[in-house]
Structure formats: structure tokens, C-alpha cells
Amino acid sequence: MMYIRSWTKRLLRGMIGALVLAAVMGPSCADFPIILPEGNPVRVELVNTTDYYVDPGLYIHPDADVYDNARLISDETWIDIGDPLAPLEMWAYDFRCSETGTVVSDFAWLFLNDEEYIASENSPWITIGQHFECGDTIRFIFVDTIEGGFYTEVWVNDVRIDGVARPVSVELINETDYYVDPGLYVHPDANVYDEAQLISDETWIDIGEPLAPLEMWTSDFDCAESGTVVSDFAWPRISHMTLTTAYNEVTIPIMNTGENEPQAAEIRRMQWVKHAR
Structure with missing residues (x-):
């Protein structure tokens, strides 16, 4: 059975009613507007x-x-x-x-x-x-x-x-009071276990200047080129001479990969938060 949306049913009923009315009233209604x-x-x-x-x-x-x-x-x-x-x-x-x-x-x-x-x-x-x-x-x-x-x-x-998939949206959000270098790397494969292969000049994403306090950066990446997304120990800049690293490294492999078509999850979001000591 074919399901048709309710507004379509109303449109069809209206068109049928118009045709019936034109047939009943004869040639004098030849100018009756019918929307096709x-x-x-x-x-x-x-x-x-x-x-x-x-x-x-x-x-x-x-x-x-x-x-x-x-x-x-x-x-x-x-x-x-x-x-x-x-x-x-x-x-x-x-x-x-x-x-x-x-x-x-x-x-x-x-x-x-x-x-x-x-x-x-x-x-x-x-x-x-x-x-x-x-x-x-x-x-x-x-x-x-x-x-x-x-x-x-x-x-x-x-x-x-084949291979039609939505792009991967990557969002970097700095919720601290300091400038943050996210250390963003994107590799096309989802099964990269060699750090030298994952963290390299070829996979590094240049976002320009470090993220300013409360700044958000976002970009879309081709699904086939976004197998693994990494924030490699982001660096908050405490002062011009002092740097510290994030507590952990964040690695996000691609989701829903199958034998048929590559597919990205909708959004990769990374946020940096300053915790009270």
C-alpha cells in the first residue's frame, strides 16, 4: 500500500472536485482555474x-x-x-x-x-x-x-x-580563560594504531591562530578522509612563557563503517574546560 501525506490527499480531493464541478456546469465554466x-x-x-x-x-x-x-x-x-x-x-x-x-x-x-x-x-x-x-x-x-x-x-x-555520505562536522570549543592550541589531526583510516602515522605533518589541521577564550571553530571534512579525529594533548597558554597540556588525548574513530559505504557520525565536538583546583 502506498502512503500519501495528508496535505497531498486534500490537494487531490480538491483537484478531483474541481474537475467534477467543471464537467457538471458545462462549457460556461471553461475558465475555471485548475492548478496542475x-x-x-x-x-x-x-x-x-x-x-x-x-x-x-x-x-x-x-x-x-x-x-x-x-x-x-x-x-x-x-x-x-x-x-x-x-x-x-x-x-x-x-x-x-x-x-x-x-x-x-x-x-x-x-x-x-x-x-x-x-x-x-x-x-x-x-x-x-x-x-x-x-x-x-x-x-x-x-x-x-x-x-x-x-x-x-x-x-x-x-x-x-556508491560512497555517498554526509561530511563530518568538527567543532572545537574553548571554554577556558586562556588561548588553546587544539592539536587537531585527521587521518583517513579508522584503524590507525601507529602514533607516527596518526600524528604527522600530513594529518595536522591548521586552524590558524590558537582558539581565543570562549571561541568556537568549526569545519566540515569529507567523510572518506575522516577515519580518525584526534586532539593530541591540547595546550592552553597560561601566559606568554608558560604552557600546560590537557589531561588526556582525545581520539575519535569513525562510526558506522561497513563493507558497503563509508559513513560519518554527524558531529565531532571537542571542548576544553578549566576545572577548579
Whole structure:
């Protein structure tokens, strides 16, 4: 069964009512305004190939250059498809092209039972102009594996797109009264155990000047290049001649990596706090 949002039902009922009214009143109503859908829509299909119910987590933003997860994943961009997809069910809908800049399935949920679920290994997103155009068909296919895995494929016009993932947002927040050098390093691999390989000139991220008191720095990194993010013993500058190091080194490996597509967690946030002695 295909689920259609309530506002769409009202629109269809209104259009049907207008056509019936025009037919009853005859040629004298030839000028009755009938609003037709925008041409060349973007068709989105959700296909559940599993034996379980699936919540696809579908979000659509009108802009194609959305790098802020808070803007992309929100109540305003969420698409309500009704009930979760039943086993082997397909849902489809045509969206106005002008309102379809970015399309994402945000870590779909596969419900094992009423209380347990597993999240998709990946959260593919695609943008107009880069992955699809007006009139194209986007298909998200939800697949489970014999080993118990669950992932999402994305196809455009019957061509599979691999490696589509949101960027990693890294935030550095200085909550101290001093300048802080965060010692930020980013390595593309998630299984780096050699410190010389992880902490090097090639992986060092130059943020410019040290973070001023209460300053925040943020930047987006390509998911495929952000396997491990490290703050290597950040240095608060107590005075021009005195430095001290943070209590610990923070290392964050990438999350939700699978055999199918690399996938970043949404935000890496590092905060430096001055504790009372």
C-alpha cells in the first residue's frame, strides 16, 4: 500500500472536485482555474526488501548546498510517509523539482520487534546537480544480510551510486580563560594504531591562530578522509612563557563503517574546560 501525506490527499480531493464541478456546469465554466502539478518532478521511491518493518528516515531540503545537519535533519524537512514500510513494500511519490535540492535517508531503522531495532550502516544523501536532475527517479533500497547487517542502497535512474555520505562536522570549543592550541589531526583510516602515522605533518589541521577564550571553530571534512579525529594533548597558554597540556588525548574513530559505504557520525565536538583546583 502506498502512503500519501495528508496535505497531498486534500490537494487531490480538491483537484478531483474541481474537475467534477467543471464537467457538471458545462462549457460556461471553461475558465475555471485548475492548478496542475509542476512539470519534471523528482520521483522518490523507498523499497523495503527485508522481512521486517523499516522506517526510512526520509528528509528533503530545497537547497543543494546544505552542510549543516541541523538544517538538513529537522521537523521541517522530514517527510511523513505514514506507517513504516512493511516487508517487501514500496512507497513512491513525485516531489516538485524546485523543492528537492537534497534528499537523504537518515540511518533507516529496521524493527526486529516492538522494542528492538537496528540502524542502517549508512545514511546516503544526494544533491541535485551532482547526483540527480529534474525528472529523475531516486530509489532508496533497504537491504539486510545473512550476517545480520542492514544497509541502504541509493539508485538514480537504475544506476547505483556508491560512497555517498554526509561530511563530518568538527567543532572545537574553548571554554577556558586562556588561548588553546587544539592539536587537531585527521587521518583517513579508522584503524590507525601507529602514533607516527596518526600524528604527522600530513594529518595536522591548521586552524590558524590558537582558539581565543570562549571561541568556537568549526569545519566540515569529507567523510572518506575522516577515519580518525584526534586532539593530541591540547595546550592552553597560561601566559606568554608558560604552557600546560590537557589531561588526556582525545581520539575519535569513525562510526558506522561497513563493507558497503563509508559513513560519518554527524558531529565531532571537542571542548576544553578549566576545572577548579
